Amino acid sequence: MGGSLIEVLISIVIASVALLALAGVNASSIRYTKMSQYRATAAQLAADIGERMRASKGTATTGFLAGNYDYTATFAGQATKATLPAALCNLPTDTCTPAQIAALDLAQWRIFVRDQLPEGSVFILRQSGQVAADVWVAWRDPAVANTDEAPALTLECPDAMSTESDLSIRCSFFRINL
Numbered sequence: 001m002g003g004s005l006i007e008v009l010i011s012i013v014i015a016s017v018a019l020l021a022l023a024g025v026n027a028s029s030i031r032y033t034k035m036s037q038y039r040a041t042a043a044q045l046a047a048d049i050g051e052r053m054r055a056s057k058g059t060a061t062t063g064f065l066a067g068n069y070d071y072t073a074t075f076a077g078q079a080t081k082a083t084l085p086a087a088l089c090n091l092p093t094d095t096c097t098p099a100q101i102a103a104l105d106l107a108q109w110r111i112f113v114r115d116q117l118p119e120g121s122v123f124i125l126r127q128s129g130q131v132a133a134d135v136w137v138a139w140r141d142p143a144v145a146n147t148d149e150a151p152a153l154t155l156e157c158p159d160a161m162s163t164e165s166d167l168s169i170r171c172s173f174f175r176i177n178l
């Protein structure tokens with residue numbers, strides 16, 4: 001008398017809990033897929049600037065070796081989209097210096113980063129005594145809402161980017177050897 005009804009109710013409760021757990025797993029899966037997409041985009045963007053730097057390696061006084069590709073603005077300092085320099089170096093008759101080419105490369109690349117990542121920002125620092133650069137690609141992760149979504153490493157962005165107070169900012173680090 002009523003035993004079967006209690007069994008059915010318990011089965012419904014267990015099934016409901018299982019369905020809620022599956023919904024949570026699905027939501028986490030979507031979040032982590034998006035985060036993976038952002039990291040893959042950052043890797044492609046880092047490869048892009050690496051190729052640009054290799055193409056304009058230059059000498060100790062020009063191009064990459066002169067530090068023309070260094071870019072050390074803070075995350076907040078990159079809140080607006082970059083603008084292209086006056087010299088676009090896109091005509092056969094243009095005679096651009098390596099510094100002008102580097103400025104154009106950086107501006108175009110910063111625009112790409114901003115377009116492909118949410119609030120995309122960059123930080124590039126040439127390694128002294130080496131033909132290498134440290135590149136950080138940063139973005140604001142819109143899925144970060146809880147403390148369990150905070151970055152595993154609080155130091156994943158360089159100190160000079162001033163991101164330590166905002167845990168929704170993610171960074172990917174790349175060392176580019178020319």
